[in-house]
Amino acid sequence: MQNSEEEQKLVYMDHAATTSTDPEVVNAMVPYFTEYFGNPSSPYTIAKESEEAIEKAREKVANAINAKTDRVFFTSGGTESDNWAIKGVAFANKNKGNHIITTAIEHHAVLHPCEWLEKQGFDVTYLPVDKYGRVSVDDVRDAITDQTILITVMFANNEIGTIEPIEEIGEVARENGVYFHTDAVQAIGQLLVDVEDMNIDLLSLSGHKFYGPKGTGALYIKKGVKIDNFMHGGAQEKQRRAGTENVPGIVGLGEAIEHVTSDIENHAKRMQSLRDRLINGLLEIPKTHLCGHPTERLPNNVNIVFEYIEGESILLMLDSYSIAASTGSACTSASLEPSHVLVGCGLPHEIAHGSLRLSLGKENTEEDVDYVLSVVPNIIERLRSMSPMTIK
Amino acid sequence: MQNSEEEQKLVYMDHAATTSTDPEVVNAMVPYFTEYFGNPSSPYTIAKESEEAIEKAREKVANAINAKTDRVFFTSGGTESDNWAIKGVAFANKNKGNHIITTAIEHHAVLHPCEWLEKQGFDVTYLPVDKYGRVSVDDVRDAITDQTILITVMFANNEIGTIEPIEEIGEVARENGVYFHTDAVQAIGQLLVDVEDMNIDLLSLSGHKFYGPKGTGALYIKKGVKIDNFMHGGAQEKQRRAGTENVPGIVGLGEAIEHVTSDIENHAKRMQSLRDRLINGLLEIPKTHLCGHPTERLPNNVNIVFEYIEGESILLMLDSYSIAASTGSACTSASLEPSHVLVGCGLPHEIAHGSLRLSLGKENTEEDVDYVLSVVPNIIERLRSMSPMTIK
Amino acid sequence: MAMYSKKVMDHFMNPRNVGEMENPDGVGEVGNPKCGDIMRMYLKIEDNIIQDAKFMTFGCGAAIASSSMATELIKGKTLEEAWDVSNKAVADALEGLPSIKMHCSVLAEEAIHKAINDYRQKQNLPLWGEKEEEKPE
Ligand SMILES: Cc1ncc(COP(=O)(O)O)c(C=O)c1O
Ligand SMILES: Cc1ncc(COP(=O)(O)O)c(C=O)c1O
Ligand code: FES
Numbered sequence: 001m002q003n004s005e006e007e008q009k010l011v012y013m014d015h016a017a018t019t020s021t022d023p024e025v026v027n028a029m030v031p032y033f034t035e036y037f038g039n040p041s042s043p044y045t046i047a048k049e050s051e052e053a054i055e056k057a058r059e060k061v062a063n064a065i066n067a068k069t070d071r072v073f074f075t076s077g078g079t080e081s082d083n084w085a086i087k088g089v090a091f092a093n094k095n096k097g098n099h100i101i102t103t104a105i106e107h108h109a110v111l112h113p114c115e116w117l118e119k120q121g122f123d124v125t126y127l128p129v130d131k132y133g134r135v136s137v138d139d140v141r142d143a144i145t146d147q148t149i150l151i152t153v154m155f156a157n158n159e160i161g162t163i164e165p166i167e168e169i170g171e172v173a174r175e176n177g178v179y180f181h182t183d184a185v186q187a188i189g190q191l192l193v194d195v196e197d198m199n200i201d202l203l204s205l206s207g208h209k210f211y212g213p214k215g216t217g218a219l220y221i222k223k224g225v226k227i228d229n230f231m232h233g234g235a236q237e238k239q240r241r242a243g244t245e246n247v248p249g250i251v252g253l254g255e256a257i258e259h260v261t262s263d264i265e266n267h268a269k270r271m272q273s274l275r276d277r278l279i280n281g282l283l284e285i286p287k288t289h290l291c292g293h294p295t296e297r298l299p300n301n302v303n304i305v306f307e308y309i310e311g312e313s314i315l316l317m318l319d320s321y322s323i324a325a326s327t328g329s330a331c332t333s334a335s336l337e338p339s340h341v342l343v344g345c346g347l348p349h350e351i352a353h354g355s356l357r358l359s360l361g362k363e364n365t366e367e368d369v370d371y372v373l374s375v376v377p378n379i380i381e382r383l384r385s386m387s388p389m390t391i392k
Numbered sequence: 393m394q395n396s397e398e399e400q401k402l403v404y405m406d407h408a409a410t411t412s413t414d415p416e417v418v419n420a421m422v423p424y425f426t427e428y429f430g431n432p433s434s435p436y437t438i439a440k441e442s443e444e445a446i447e448k449a450r451e452k453v454a455n456a457i458n459a460k461t462d463r464v465f466f467t468s469g470g471t472e473s474d475n476w477a478i479k480g481v482a483f484a485n486k487n488k489g490n491h492i493i494t495t496a497i498e499h500h501a502v503l504h505p506c507e508w509l510e511k512q513g514f515d516v517t518y519l520p521v522d523k524y525g526r527v528s529v530d531d532v533r534d535a536i537t538d539q540t541i542l543i544t545v546m547f548a549n550n551e552i553g554t555i556e557p558i559e560e561i562g563e564v565a566r567e568n569g570v571y572f573h574t575d576a577v578q579a580i581g582q583l584l585v586d587v588e589d590m591n592i593d594l595l596s597l598s599g600h601k602f603y604g605p606k607g608t609g610a611l612y613i614k615k616g617v618k619i620d621n622f623m624h625g626g627a628q629e630k631q632r633r634a635g636t637e638n639v640p641g642i643v644g645l646g647e648a649i650e651h652v653t654s655d656i657e658n659h660a661k662r663m664q665s666l667r668d669r670l671i672n673g674l675l676e677i678p679k680t681h682l683c684g685h686p687t688e689r690l691p692n693n694v695n696i697v698f699e700y701i702e703g704e705s706i707l708l709m710l711d712s713y714s715i716a717a718s719t720g721s722a723c724t725s726a727s728l729e730p731s732h733v734l735v736g737c738g739l740p741h742e743i744a745h746g747s748l749r750l751s752l753g754k755e756n757t758e759e760d761v762d763y764v765l766s767v768v769p770n771i772i773e774r775l776r777s778m779s780p781m782t783i784k
Numbered sequence: 785m786a787m788y789s790k791k792v793m794d795h796f797m798n799p800r801n802v803g804e805m806e807n808p809d810g811v812g813e814v815g816n817p818k819c820g821d822i823m824r825m826y827l828k829i830e831d832n833i834i835q836d837a838k839f840m841t842f843g844c845g846a847a848i849a850s851s852s853m854a855t856e857l858i859k860g861k862t863l864e865e866a867w868d869v870s871n872k873a874v875a876d877a878l879e880g881l882p883s884i885k886m887h888c889s890v891l892a893e894e895a896i897h898k899a900i901n902d903y904r905q906k907q908n909l910p911l912w913g914e915k916e917e918e919k920p921e
């Protein structure tokens with residue numbers, strides 16, 4: 001290997017996993033740790049600063065998704081938002097019905113709450129997706145029964161980047177009087193999101209996916225939606241979400257979402273051109289396929305499978321070239337199962353094994369892309385030369 | 393009023409509500425926002441920094457409560473820890489029994505999960521407390537049935553500072569094969585906490601109560617305790633608590649708990665002497681009573697009721713003297729109910745109305761105490777002179 | 785995510801004895817039931833001694849490093865000695881493996897066993913069993 005870690009600056013292409021927090025965001029947060037540290041629930045002067053800061057952040061989040069400000073509730077992240085939306089609607093509406101519709105390729109923060117609810121007596125339909133990872137709107141419509149209380153379909157998939165037909169599903173949900181939740185954790189900052197136009201009743205987002213702080217998120221709850229609390233306790237968030245507010249975190253979330261949605265069209269255009277350069281370059285390697293939808297995909301998502309090799313090995317070699325990426329290989333998962341998303345798209349296990357996800361971010365440049373393209377073919381060749389599966 | 397806000401520096405005596413984050417703690421956190429920002433689940437080099445930082449923090453938390461390191465799980469705060477402990481044990485053990493024992497003066501983060509579980513078919517006993525706010529160990533023992541799966545009693549009360557007989561309750565729980573959870577949110581940094589010696593199976597703590605960041609906490613779970621997950625999703629925290637780890641927050645929590653437990657005896661001694669000076673000074677005002685236990689109380693807690701007046705008015709006047717404090721008055725609660733803790737200790741509503749909590753912290757000095765003592769009598773006199781309730 | 789030791793990274797980045805072998809005396813191919821990986825081990829044997837070993841592996845960093853280390857450990861050993869090279873010995877030689885990756889070293893142990901038995905079968909010798917007590921003395 002000719003490149004040592006010292007020479008090459010980090011080329012971070014794992015923005016779907018997490019992003020660095022913007023220095024401006026950090027600067028906005030810092031005073032709320034040490035100076036305006038008051039508990040927003042308190043009536044004295046310094047606490048009012050905290051309270052006002054939270055309300056400003058709430059407005060910024062609401063603006064980003066075209067929601068009414070008072071319908072945004074802060075949480076500890078995308079996972080909490082998903083858990084709250086799904087379990088909260090399930091428990092609050094169990095007298096109306098016990099059926100939930102979702103897809104086979106949701107994030108585990110949606111799937112595992114659904115599975116847990118099954119143990120509590122709920123019925124869950126996990127809809128299949130096509131080979132591009134798209135769910136069919138007709139399948140959603142056909143799955144609805146008189147017991148259905150919730151449809152939860154992600155806005156865009158975190159692994160393969162496929163964008164789901166949210167607006168259409170929202171329409172189906174509304175026509176049938178069923179609540180519609182979408183996990184928009186990967187969509188914020190990449191796609192236009194509009195809870196009004198898209199008939200979204202509940203929407204989850206997570207700060208650290210768009211240069212905000214980890215451990216922050218929000219749940220949008222449309223007015224009138226019947227939902228139990230998930231975090232029970234104090235009277236914070238209008239008695240909807242208990243727990244002393246993470247004031248610096250909330251401030252950071254607000255700053256970050258404002259930045260990232262302020263010029264989303266240009267950002268998306270720039271990402272898309274880097275993305276396509278990367279995809280086209282990688283597909284020149286033989287026995288290589290694109291996962292996810294060719295056009296209906298997140299502007300920053302690249303997901304390629306390389307036959308005959310395993311993803312963790314690719315990541316380790318990329319790391320030695322200071323490139324950070326991700327894989328859906330079984331070997332990197334705690335459960336030693338290959339990605340349920342790749343399998344859900346119909347990929348056989350041994351091919352899902354060789355997946356590589358590169359997710360772009362605002363600091364990535366054309367040089368970064370070309371650097372990756374200069375490195376990957378050698379890595380694939382090296383690993384294939386060790387592989388017992390012969391290339392015909 | 394002779395003091396204007398400009399002249400007087402803030403005398404913050406509401407540390408039981410929240411504390412400022414130590415500048416050293418903030419400094420420890422900052423690199424994990426921008427530099428070592430990797431997702432700890434990722435296999436590449438920068439992510440390893442995050443993972444190691446989390447494990448170091450886990451060790452610090454474990455040391456502070458004499459737990460095994462791998463039994464500490466990070467959460468988004470005290471509220472989540474309480475929700476997880478109570479709902480998690482309830483759902484995981486519902487085949488064994490459906491009965492939970494707690495006290496009438498728990499924090500809402502314990503009471504409201506219990507009330508919600510009642511709606512799901514669980515039975516909850518809310519034990520009364522004596523006039524000092526202590527629960528009787530015999531009452532706990534007598535309340536146990538063959539259906540009892542959990543006893544949850546707080547380590548020390550957040551309003552009146554009363555310390556509960558934790559070790560004895562732990563013993564009763566162990567003898568009867570019932571899990572024992574304690575909400576130690578107010579105890580950490582004030583009292584010695586030892587999960588081994590005290591037979592504690594589950595323990596909640598919250599970072600922002602001891603100069604750590606808001607939105608951080610931990611749950612200790614003794615090995616072998618049967619508990620469902622609360623936050624379902626990704627495989628973080630050994631598949632026990634899903635959600636991308638709040639790395640800077642966790643680092644901050646670790647720093648803070650190490651600082652605050654490193655010299656706890658001396659700190660407690662200093663707090664106690666300030667506390668007693670404050671209590672003695674305030675009790676010189678007529679028609680004034682101490683709430684909570686005279687000796688078995690948190691070293692930093694002062695809680696006094698002033699007859700004939702209302703707490704929010706006291707707070708507003710104190711604020712004009714740059715003193716930050718708290719009250720159990722109905723007027724400051726979202727529900728317009730007086731504090732369930734004061735009522736639980738047998739105080740009539742109209743007396744609970746006039747409560748003032750001053751909770752001390754490390755930056756408070758004797759001068760602060762004397763300043764408060766110089767200000768409060770005038771405030772009480774002014775408010776009483778407006779009160780229609782005559783003083784006989 | 786698992787963290788690898790320097791030794792693991794060395795054997796992963798610079799694997800020893802990787803490649804196909806012409807006319808091997810024994811070949812063992814095993815699949816990992818856990819994550820679906822494949823390891824193939826080739827042995828060259830003379831006078832009951834392993835003269836050369838090579839591997840081909842489709843798997844993670846731990847699997848590749850385990851293959852590399854296993855081939856190093858068995859070269860020059862008698863078949864009996866090689867049979868006794870346990871997955872733990874491979875992991876120890878690698879300065880440890882994360883617990884979630886121990887099964888990758890099991891793959892290496894099994895590949896050695898399978899290759900030795902392949903050789904023994906070709907020589908019309910009785911096969912050795914996997915169980916501790918059935919191991920040769
Ligand atoms: C689609 C999706 N949903 C939910 C989550 C969970 O968010 P968090 O880890 O911030 O809780 C993630 C990311 O991890 C995600 O990509
Ligand atoms: C005793 C007690 N338990 C639980 C909590 C909840 O902690 P948090 O607000 O950090 O979630 C608090 C403080 O608010 C408390 O004082
Ligand atoms: S080969 Fe799959 S985890 Fe090692």
Ligand code: FES
Nearest residue numbers: 702722723724728
């Ligand atoms: S008198 Fe105004 S809220 Fe009580």
